[in-house]
Amino acid sequence: MIQRILPHKAAGRPRARRASRILLAVCAMGALLSLDLPEAGAASPLGVSAEAPADAVAGRVGALFAGGPDGGHFCTASVVRSAGRDLIATAAHCLGYPDTTVFAPGYRDGEAPYGLWRLTRAYVAPGWADGRDPDDDIAFATVAPDGDGRTGAVEDVVGAFPVAAAQPGDVTVTVLGYPSILDAPLSCSNATGLFSPTQRRIDCPDLSGGTSGSPWLAGGALAGVLGGYEGGGSVPEVSYSAVMGDEALALYREAAEAVR
Incomplete structure (x- = not known):
């Protein structure tokens, strides 16, 4: 079962460790948010x-399928930067059935050149989970190779x-x-x-x-x-x-x- 995770506050830590971790977190988020990609x-x-041309930018965008390519694609998602190098962004209303959803980055003409990736964890905001607030209609999900022999992280394959x-x-x-x-x-x-x-x-x-x-x-x-x-x-x-x-x-x- 895919876990749905909502934002939460971090537990308190001793001040010395807190200061160092805040610095590391700021550096990490700066790397995730920096704009040095094409x-x-x-x-x-x-x-x-x-x-869209079949270039590196389009390769980071893919179709979401119900179960697999035979199920037809119903939404779109894209790879975004993360520490785990395994994160996609999409609309929250696209994640109604994440357990059976797969992601095909760079999908074109019936081919998935970078493989299929199953969703492993979904992140939706409380406003969407509780009341489908359109202002919270954005979500993130982690992905992993869908058993086609591919290994590693999606960001290592297509960028983010x-x-x-x-x-x-x-x-x-x-x-x-x-x-x-x-x-x-x-x-x-x-x-x-x-x-x-x-x-x-x-x-x-x-x-x-x-x-x-x-x-x-x-x-x-x-x-x-x-x-x-x-x-x-x-x-x-x-x-x-x-x-x-x-x-x-x-x-x-x-x-x-x-x-x-």
Whole structure:
């Protein structure tokens, strides 16, 4: 059974040890949040969706399948930095059945070039677990090889995106996601706007069912995932993402720094 872990406060420690561990934690989070990875560039004009090139950026994004490739892909996820090098980000509403969900990074044309990865632990915020709050529609999950002979960690295979702790309301992002009717990811870049203080919106066509959980990349870092208001949007032309605020960052920190 996959464990669902929620953020919690660390137990008290002697002051000397606490100071050293705070310093180490700050250094570790700085490494996880730094922006030295390749930026997802816009291959098409702003506001235009097109098939994403099969490059290193798209290789960190994958489709989520129910049980395996024969089950059809229903959401999108991406690899993000973590101490265990085994973490993906997606929408919380995509993790309804994590025990039977597998992740295929770089999936294209019916092939999973980097193997299949089963979910091993899910991290969702209390606001989502208790009431499906759209402002908490972001989640993280650890993954492990799905018995195909592959070993190691997914981040060692495809790399990972850092996480953007805060972004301006009009930040330009690139969305990469897998519509359920396609076997290759679409990419669209555009400026975002604040639909509300806790929700972003973007105008990009053809981001239909299956693109929930798609990363919103700002400067090569994860600034949100497709989800939130209306489950990410009720029409393919307009999509939403919960703002990555303090609670989402705390959830990411819990998942990224967990000892496994």
